Amino acid sequence: MRTLKVNLKENSYDIKIEKGILKSLGKEVKEVFNGEKIFIITDENVDKYYGTLAKNSLEEEGFKVEKLVLKPGEETKSFETMPKIYDRLLDFKLTRKDLIITLGGGVIGDIGGFSAASFLRSVPFIQVPTSLLAQVDSSVGGKVGVDLPRGKNLVGAFYQPKKVIIDPLVLETLEDRFFRDGMAEVIKYGFIRSKDLYLKLLKLDSKEKLMENIEDIIYECCDIKRTIVERDEKDLGERMVLNFGHTLGHAIEKYYGFNKYTHGEGVAIGMYNIAKLSEEKGLVSENYKDLIKEILIQNGLPFNVSIDEKEEIIEAISLDKKNMGSTLKVIIMKSLGNAEVYDTTIDFFR
Numbered sequence: 001m002r003t004l005k006v007n008l009k010e011n012s013y014d015i016k017i018e019k020g021i022l023k024s025l026g027k028e029v030k031e032v033f034n035g036e037k038i039f040i041i042t043d044e045n046v047d048k049y050y051g052t053l054a055k056n057s058l059e060e061e062g063f064k065v066e067k068l069v070l071k072p073g074e075e076t077k078s079f080e081t082m083p084k085i086y087d088r089l090l091d092f093k094l095t096r097k098d099l100i101i102t103l104g105g106g107v108i109g110d111i112g113g114f115s116a117a118s119f120l121r122s123v124p125f126i127q128v129p130t131s132l133l134a135q136v137d138s139s140v141g142g143k144v145g146v147d148l149p150r151g152k153n154l155v156g157a158f159y160q161p162k163k164v165i166i167d168p169l170v171l172e173t174l175e176d177r178f179f180r181d182g183m184a185e186v187i188k189y190g191f192i193r194s195k196d197l198y199l200k201l202l203k204l205d206s207k208e209k210l211m212e213n214i215e216d217i218i219y220e221c222c223d224i225k226r227t228i229v230e231r232d233e234k235d236l237g238e239r240m241v242l243n244f245g246h247t248l249g250h251a252i253e254k255y256y257g258f259n260k261y262t263h264g265e266g267v268a269i270g271m272y273n274i275a276k277l278s279e280e281k282g283l284v285s286e287n288y289k290d291l292i293k294e295i296l297i298q299n300g301l302p303f304n305v306s307i308d309e310k311e312e313i314i315e316a317i318s319l320d321k322k323n324m325g326s327t328l329k330v331i332i333m334k335s336l337g338n339a340e341v342y343d344t345t346i347d348f349f350r
């Protein structure tokens with residue numbers, strides 16, 4: 001078992017990482033919650049494998065448990081889903097002394113966390129992330145929210161969970177394409193904060209080898225995110241480095257109508273192209289774009305795309321909420337394992 005503590009004064013919490021920990025979910029929850037009712041929010045794919053296990057483990061500890069199973073996919077993370085969740089919470093008569101558990105990937109964590117933040121002006125919640133992306137990234141740091149028809153993550157809150165419980169064994173049932181998506185974020189952590197992590201990942205050249213080391217990998221990623229969030233919880237400065245490759249990645253995803261590239265693939269292409277652009281502009285002390293390319297290929301991720309309509313991509317970047325205001329913030333990897341926020345303008349991409 002590996003444990004990390006996220007130090008955010010009265011909003012501090014533990015992240016527990018252990019293979020098989022899901023079987024003791026009830027006991028883990030009892031350490032931080034002594035109320036009566038628990039409402040689980042999950043999706044169909046995750047419910048199929050782990051819904052009953054989680055519910056039983058909680059009931060064994062004497063909790064009264066209700067479960068809501070949503071459709072899988074980003075479409076569920078929409079503002080329109082919220083009234084359905086609130087209705088079920090009202091039916092169950094959940095109070096502010098009760099608890100919500102999000103059991104799923106980033107979609108469930110984000111929308112379930114936002115339900116917890118907003119229902120009755122906030123109900124405590126625990127994250128039980130089940131995708132690699134959620135285990136290394138979205139479940140830690142308290143960003144919760146939903147999408148609007150005009151864009152992703154436009155409504156939300158900073159609302160920290162009471163605990164994050166990570167069972168790396170559940171990744172066995174995650175589809176390969178989602179595993180690769182998570183790996184794009186894992187690789188990102190190496191680039192932004194840890195050359196050692198990058199070097200370690202380079203040696204793990206198959207999914208089997210990655211899975212053998214997965215507990216340590218998740219721990220290292222969560223530790224990097226924890227450190228950054230502790231210094232900049234509200235995303236006003238350093239936390240933005242977590243977006244390395246993301247602005248360009250999102251724009252590329254959007255340009256291709258969200259069905260050609262997954263989020264992780266967009267990020268992968270974004271990281272490589274930002275590195276290329278910053279090298280061309282002489283902003284970096286080392287030339288490392290080929291190192292980025294090498295590790296992306298090793299993990300089955302793309303690095304380049306041909307873009308004919310460059311202006312459309314630039315338009316998408318300027319509409320991204322992270323770039324609202326006059327300056328554009330781009331994350332530059334100054335050297336391997338060291339990224340910084342760089343203030344520029346949209347002309348950076350021209």
Ligand SMILES: NC(=O)c1ccc[n+]([C@@H]2O[C@H](COP(=O)([O-])OP(=O)(O)OC[C@H]3O[C@@H](n4cnc5c(N)ncnc54)[C@H](O)[C@@H]3O)[C@@H](O)[C@H]2O)c1
Nearest residue numbers: 045072073105106107108130131133134138143170173174
């Ligand atoms: N809050 C944050 O800080 C933050 C950070 C990064 C990303 N995100 C958000 O996370 C979302 C993406 O997360 P995601 O990639 O986890 O997507 P997701 O939640 O859609 O999960 C991906 C797929 O894997 C399935 N799945 C999850 N765990 C499984 C398991 N153990 N076995 C079998 N299938 C499983 C899901 O049903 C889904 O089909 C996006 O909405 C993104 O905006 C949030």
